[in-house]
Amino acid sequence: MRPPVDGWPRASSLMLITDGSADWPRVERVVAAALGAGIDAVQLREKSLGSSERCRWARRLAAMARQRGALLIVNDDLDAAGEADGVHLGWRSVGVPEAQSRLGRAVVGVSTHSLEEALRAQDAGASYVTLGPIFETPSKRGLLAPCGLEPLAAAIAALEIPVVALGGISTRNAASVSEAGARHLAFIGAAFDAPDAAAAVRSMRTALESGIRQGGAAS
Secondary structure (H helix, E strand, C coil): CCCCCCCCCCCCEEEEECCCCCCHHHHHHHHHHHHHCCCCEEEECCCCCCHHHHHHHHHHHHHHHHHHCCEEEEECCHHHHCCCCEEEECCCCCCHHHHHHHHCCCEEEEEECCHHHHHHHHHHCCCEEEECCCCCCHHHCCCCCCCCHHHHHHHHHHCCCCEEECCCCCCCCHHHHHHCCCCEEEECHHHHCCCCHHHHHHHHHHHHHHHHHHHHHHC
16 A cells, blocks of 8 residues: 555645445546646545445546545545555444554544544544534435534644544535634535536635635634
């Protein structure tokens, strides 16, 4: 396995998560556009694929990301993550120490939904956490209520590792999320549902940076 991209996570970053469609031409097209627009990390989240197919996707996406200096993370599959820069763990996944033991020098992210969960993940040795859903999102509807911006700001203040805001993040609300302290945003539909994924990523970057400036001015 190749080592993680040096210097990631950056001071601020955008992560694109694949949409679970298991549609390779669609995923390849959107990821390529996002990489061309400067996305920092891609998370391969295709739960309906078998592990061997996920490994093939990971190899291809890792090569695409490498050309752009971006990171590829694989969701909840340590075998496929061996083709990439790391793994993202959920509540049914193995623990952080086991993932680190299997993958060696790799990024290990953890999904969290509260400050307490985020702190436990940090204590376990996670490289970063996602926190959400911040806003209403179709993928979590009926499963998790939106947590809003206050818990996000509390987690960012409490944790030493990066906190990636996730869930319903769009070009319309990204600035407000970054004004609350977020420096790292993850999204699916903002790119996959956009008519122009590259333009959407550039708009998301502009909103992130604008929110960071406004947040800094307010403080």
